[in-house]
Amino acid sequence: MATVTFYGAIEGVTGSAYLLATDEAKILLDCGLFQGRREEEEGNLEAFPFDVTELDAVVLSHAHLDHSGRLPKLVADGYNAAIYMTSPSVELLEILLNDAVSLQLRDVEWENKRLQRAGKKLIEPMYTLDNVKETLTLCSGEDYGHRVTVAKGIDVCFRDAGHILGSAIVEVFVTEQGVEKKLVFSGDLGNSCSALLRDPEVVEHADVLLLESTYGDRNHRPMDETLAEFEDIVEQASKNGGNILIPSFAVGRTQEIIFRLGELYQKGKLRQQAVYLDSPMAIAVTEIYHRYQDVYNTEDQAAMKKGAASSLHSFLPVLRYSSSTAESIALNNIEAGAIIIAGSGMCNGGRIRHHFKHNLWRRNAHVIFVGFQAMGTPGRALVDGAKFFNQAGEKISVKAAIHTIGGFSAHASQSQLLDWINGFSQANKPRLFLVHGEEDTKVIFKSYLKQQGWDASIPAKGETITF
Template sequence: MVTGANYLLETKKNKILVDCGMKQGDDDAKNSNFERFPYDISEISAIFVTHAHVDHIGMIPKLVKSGFRGRIISTPPTKDFAGPLLTDSEKLLRDEANKKGRTPPYSTGDIAQALGFWETVHYHETIQVSDFTAEFFDAGHILGSSFISIKAEDKTIVFSGDLGNENTPFIKPLEKIEYADYVLIESTYGGKLHENVRTRKDIIEDLIEDTTKKGGTLLIPAFALERTQEMLFELNELVENRRVRNVPIFVDSPLAITLTEIYRSYSGDSRYFSGAAISTGASGDGIFDFSGLKFTYSEKESKKIRETPNPKIIIAGSGMSHGGRIIFHEREYLSDPKNTILFVGFQSKGSVGRLIRDGAKTVNIFGDDVPVRSRVVAIDGYSAHADQKKLLEWITPMRFSLKKTFVVQGEEESASALAEKIRDLLAVSAEIPIDGETAVL
């Protein structure tokens, strides 16, 4: 299972959850978001949240609607992101429910109630919930992301959440620790190696040059959280250093615009932003601002983008083309070979983005078969997920204490590849649990 992280940790005295995410992808995954939780919610005393992506927080309001009244704990940026991200998810889930004649999993009122239960903790501060002691560490994935070490009954269990790629442009890098008895490690890219992230800016520079010379549009489906801000940060450097032509660059995502403002509010905080990024901001050069950048808030503004002559660049959500304004642009631009669509993030099975990336000749958008004639490019180096090498580097310092690892959040091939490497290189037991499986530690 790739999406919908939700882990129940139980002692003789208490029960807690780590993450409570929404499942994304094909119809089976989406339908599961409407099903009952497979545990007694009244027995759950707290939820520890690794980060704000909806596949890790998207079902928290449903949990509250179902009766949860415990503590919700994360870093401050994660809580700040949760409000707008959950509100956006509520709209998508409501639309899905209306199509199928079902009751939406939760309402905006449930989101507000969840945020009322939500408390924050900074990295390296310990927090106690009954007989559980937890500490958050920087996962280097997105702003405020964490992996969490939880101690209970003389055992230490580490939940990786999502681990970050190397050399992130502005957030601080992934931390490492040396002790755990058990680890749940993500495996999104457990069987792959990314391009050298130091060259990814060169790749985007070449794509911009090639597409603008053709008089085309560069279309970038991007997650509203982190990926859009990474793209803006690096486009800023390319534009201001005159490495690319000054063409209109549209951020066509109200959610991404809102989240970018939250990023700006933390851009001087050394607990979360790198020294280089803070220095850039302190020099008076806004890290998400540059000539040619245009934010489009309304649908009317979005529709007018097509009236802007080529060449141009459009960054829009959703990152997997599940919905959002990107699908309107894909319908408009995919059929023209002068254009380029650039994927800079993970595309789950069943998503329109995955179909395009994997070479589909046509995709169905709003009931129409749209031919894919544009150039299709994917850059794994922009992934916010660690690749196999980085995952192994993270877990290696814990190898002498580890009794077992559980490889999670990856498609079968990726999870199997990472589990095999852990067994062979580290001589540590590695299992791939199935959804709903119980393990006694």
């Protein structure tokens, strides 16, 4: 009898980790970081609640750190088998893990200086650069639709989830005593209105379904309204003469914004002189998106072809990369007519903060937030109407226009989640478990699904089910 134990993304939306075990093998689905409040992040340092050395394989749904960020810790603790994912995820994972370990080591160094002055015990990083390097050597990139054996009696097949490049719905085939049963893990399902990527692939059969529920309590704003507002803000900024600053996440959101700006350019509606992508990480990710255009949806491929574009860069010819520190600093001399896209997405680090220093106090400047701003972040403070922004001890007066556009989510909405699960056989519905969602959201979603003829369960952390 196979079992699944729920270890992460159960009491929230981070730390994704699910252990599937049979009499002959054990595999881990995802190994993500806990992110958010300090008490949640402290869970990253705890020992794994299972014997790492007994794992036969790890299967990764996609590269985002809340699904992948503890892989180097798993390796540091003794894991030495294959890690399966799609080929684009392998490339994105290298960028994300190297960035994560650099930030972690920097934070540990700063914290140890403080502890040393206080005469307290120093702390160790969760993992090292060597652990990241070893993790990457274990990664195996697979194609969508290709069934591969990952452990004795266990095969997996990746289906396109449409969330970020390389994101996957994971089909897990478990054979015991000649009988095959199937578990499907949705991973993070994409918003079918998003640019570039395809809609989540329909899966018709499963015995057990683990379904993400990030937006199980709501629907997104219609995309046509979102794009109309985006166009209006860009046009307004061009009339005002100021710069536009867009804090953006390096993976997924940045590439969508580049495409949307490209649409405006192709229609003759982008009057800004240049668009600067000022993020080495986002630049590297954009180049990976260029290499995997075969997974773009047909509509956006056609739009790029119509614009005689071979890449996002040529679809938006005024796009400029600012890779070096010197190139980034040079942007401070631009007083008007530019769009600057930079990280971090919630403004708690990165180059966007330096651009704020040179633009927030300008009345003709605009800041466009295109992603969720968590409570306690500098980005959330600006969205909530902060009058001053603190940058390296300096208080900067906020005179720029602050805009929030909420329709660019990369996650499926409530109705989109329902549409996807309705693709499963209605005559033999899978046992449905809601994961990757806040507690209130899952309760609302469970009630909504009940009205639609689905009986969903909300597992507790550490709970084990059999199938």
